[in-house]
Amino acid sequence: MKTGAAEKELARQLEAVYDAGESAAVATLVFEALTGLDRSRLRLQRETGLTDEQVLRLEAITRRLLQEEPVQYVLNEAWFAGMRLYVDPAVLIPRPETEELVEWIVSDLRARGLDVFDKAPNGADRTEVLKVLDVGTGSGCIALALKQRMPRAEVWGCDVSDEALNVARRNGSTLDIRVDFQGVDFLSDAQQTLLPSVDVLVSNPPYIPLKDRSSMHGNVVQWEPHTALFVPDNDPLLFYAAIARFCNRRLHTGGVVYLEIHEELGAAVTELFRHAGYANVELRKDLQGKDRMVRVSRI
Numbered sequence: 127m128k129t130g131a132a133e134k135e136l137a138r139q140l141e142a143v144y145d146a147g148e149s150a151a152v153a154t155l156v157f158e159a160l161t162g163l164d165r166s167r168l169r170l171q172r173e174t175g176l177t178d179e180q181v182l183r184l185e186a187i188t189r190r191l192l193q194e195e196p197v198q199y200v201l202n203e204a205w206f207a208g209m210r211l212y213v214d215p216a217v218l219i220p221r222p223e224t225e226e227l228v229e230w231i232v233s234d235l236r237a238r239g240l241d242v243f244d245k246a247p248n249g250a251d252r253t254e255v256l257k258v259l260d261v262g263t264g265s266g267c268i269a270l271a272l273k274q275r276m277p278r279a280e281v282w283g284c285d286v287s288d289e290a291l292n293v294a295r296r297n298g299s300t301l302d303i304r305v306d307f308q309g310v311d312f313l314s315d316a317q318q319t320l321l322p323s324v325d326v327l328v329s330n331p332p333y334i335p336l337k338d339r340s341s342m343h344g345n346v347v348q349w350e351p352h353t354a355l356f357v358p359d360n361d362p363l364l365f366y367a368a369i370a371r372f373c374n375r376r377l378h379t380g381g382v383v384y385l386e387i388h389e390e391l392g393a394a395v396t397e398l399f400r401h402a403g404y405a406n407v408e409l410r411k412d413l414q415g416k417d418r419m420v421r422v423s424r425i
C-alpha cells in the first residue's frame with residue numbers, strides 16, 4: 127500500500143474514536159513515526175510503498191488507537207517545550223498549558239536578570255545560583271525544560287510514583303539534562319523534609335475532583351494514571367495546601383511559587399496562599415482563556 131493512501135485510510139478509521147481534525151492529526155503523527163519522515167517529506171513521498179514490516183507495525187498501532195489508547199503512549203513519545211520525551215502509561219502526557227507555565231517562569235527570571243541562562247564557560251566557576259523544585263514531576267517535563275533553558279540553575283523533581291521517576295530519569299539521561307529526581311510522597315510532612323530549600327517551586331499537581339471523571343474523554347480516564355489526575359471531591363486543594371506548608375519552611379524569602387490549577391479553582395487557590403501570608407498573588411489564563419496558572423511570592 128502507498129504511504130499517502132494508507133495515512134488517509136488510518137485517518138478514516140480513527141473517526142470511530144476522534145473527530146475528523148484529530149483523526150487526521152493523529153494519523154500524521156503515526157506516519158511520521160512509522161517512516162521517520164517529517165510531515166513535509168511525508169507529503170512529498172505519498173507514492174512510496176510501505177514495507178511489510180511497516181504494514182505489520184501499522185496494524186498493531188491501529189488496533190491500539192482504536193481502543194482509545196493515546197497516540198503518545200502508542201508511539202512512546204510526546205513533545206514538550208521543543209524536547210522529545212519518552213512517555214508511557216506511568217506518566218501524564220505533558221500538555222501545552224504546562225508549557226505556558228514554563229514560559230512564565232523563564233520570562234520572569236529573565237526579567238530579573240538572573241545569571242542562570244548561559245552555560246558557564248569552560249573552566250569558569252560553575253556555582254549554581256538558583257534552586258528550583260518541581261513537585262509531581264511525572265515525565266520530568268517541567269523540570270527538564272527549566273534545566274535545559276537555565277543550565278546554571280540547580281533543579282530537582284519529585285514524585286510519589288517509582289514508575290514515573292523511572293520515566294523522568296530516562297528522559298534526563300536521553301536528553302543529557304541533569305535534574306535530580308527524588309521519590310517523595312509530598313503529602314507527608316515527614317517526607318517533605320527530604321527535599322532541599324529552594325528559590326522557585328513549580329507544580330502541576332493532581333487537581334481534578336473525582337466527580338469530574340464521568341465527563342472526561344475515555345482516552346484520558348482509561349489510560350492516564352489516576353494518581354496524576356484526581357483528588358478527592360471533599361479536598362480538591364490537598365496538594366496546594368501541602369505546597370503552602372512546604373514553602374513556609376523551605377522556600378527562601380523572596381522565593382516564588384508557580385502552580386497549574388483547575389480552571390474552577392482560581393479563587394480558592396489564590397485565597398489559600400493569600401491567607402497563608404504570600405504576596406504578589408497573580409492568577410493567569412491559558413491560551414484557551416481558562417484560569418490555569420497562579421504565581422505567588424514569599425516576602
Ligand SMILES: C[S@@+](CC[C@H](N)C(=O)[O-])C[C@H]1O[C@@H](n2cnc3c(N)ncnc32)[C@H](O)[C@@H]1O
Nearest residue numbers: 220262263264285286311312313330331332354
Ligand atoms: C498532573 S501530574 C503532572 C506531571 C508533570 N509534572 C506534567 O506537568 O506533565 C501530577 C504528578 O503528581 C504525582 N503525584 C501524585 N501524588 C503525589 C504525592 N503524594 N507526592 C508526590 N507526587 C505525587 C503523580 O504521580 C503525577 O506524576
